Amino acid sequence: MVQPLNQLKESASQTAGPYVHIGLTPNFAEIGGVYPQDLGTSMVNDKTKGERITVVGRVLDGTGTPLKDALIEIWQADADGLYNSPSEMRGSADANFTGWGRCPTDMDTGEFRFETIKPGRVPFKDGRKQAPHITFWVVARGINIGLHTRMYFGDEEKANGEDPVLARVEHRVRVSTLIAPREGSTYRFDIHLQGEKETIFFDI
Amino acid sequence: MSDSQISNRKPETGAFFQRDREWHPQAYTPWYKTSVLRSPQKALLSLDNTLSEITGPVFGHNILGELDNDLITNFAKPGEMAIGPRIIVYGRVLDERGKGVPGALLEFWQANAGGRYRHRKEGYVAPLDPNFGGCGRTITDEEGNYSFRTIQPGPYPWPNGVNDWRPAHIHFSLFGHGFAQRLITQMYFEGDSLIWKCPIVKTINDRAAIEGLTAALDMNATIPMDSRAYKFDMVLRGRRSTLFENRMEGN
């Protein structure tokens, strides 16, 4: 016998199910009067520093059909590369930027949309700079455990080229699944759950 | 969004313990049919946490309304209440090291006592309860404790097999202190025989993991002549210690 480690196991994940909106975006689900507004609907205000951008996209299943019952959350640094989090020890992030957004995919079109700012660069563990990126978390009916991925910016070719996370992708042809092309101030990021264009998901 | 109420603790900055992907459900579980076309088929790319995963949003108690943790009244007309068996759900949010997680935002949602959800895409014949919305939220205290009041949800049939029923359950969404801890799960009720027949429960391979999602009836926490109580603890990923880690200067 040896001493027990006395560690607990993480609670097992279960799918968010088809009615995730009731819990996480009740106003979107037409359950009014319980919360004044849905959390995560607004990330910026008039005073937020940084370049205003829009991120839109869809989540597509193995047949290419967009999910109309998914929920996306994003998490990103501010314009200076700082996170609005107590675990951020490098300085204080922009108090006018939450860094966190939540959006259900549209029940008819399957599209999600975030009004945010372009994040600054955040250091990797060894001090090298990561390219600007946004962390995505996707849940839905049929997804048994939330999927983590990252969106990188199509107009940041140089930074993407030296990003230590992108450098870890063995099959280089898949890197493009993480890079959102820019049109005007809008980036389009479609997430493919399966198939030839399957998005890279991370075990973080 | 940063919460002054938890800032008297030194924030932790370590990476999170690796997730045990065999303990959690696999993505592809064909007996839960919807997972077939929604499951990634390529290997996940393992990424030791960077700042992007170690940090995460934290929510202050100032977002909470007075009735947010009372599903019996938070959607009801003044003076009225939701119909169904009255229960209190309470417990702690811990991490894998056994430490309480303070300031964790919990959001929960459920069907009404008849097993019916208040949702545009829901078509079950059981009626809506005009006084029940089905959502609530709370934030854990300094020791990781939480509680809320609701009615016990009913089981309901769902289109998968021709006669599949969900056991009574409450959905939970949890935020810890880092985005890598983000978790959605479900709470089941002790003694419900539908648990072991449910294709969604069976996406989990490990019996102990399922038992870990099953709340215990706690007669000592009931309110006599009013509500029964169920105890439900939840565990989020633990953090590695940073004590002996080599860190780049200024990092």
Ligand SMILES: [Fe+2]
């Ligand atoms: Fe449910």
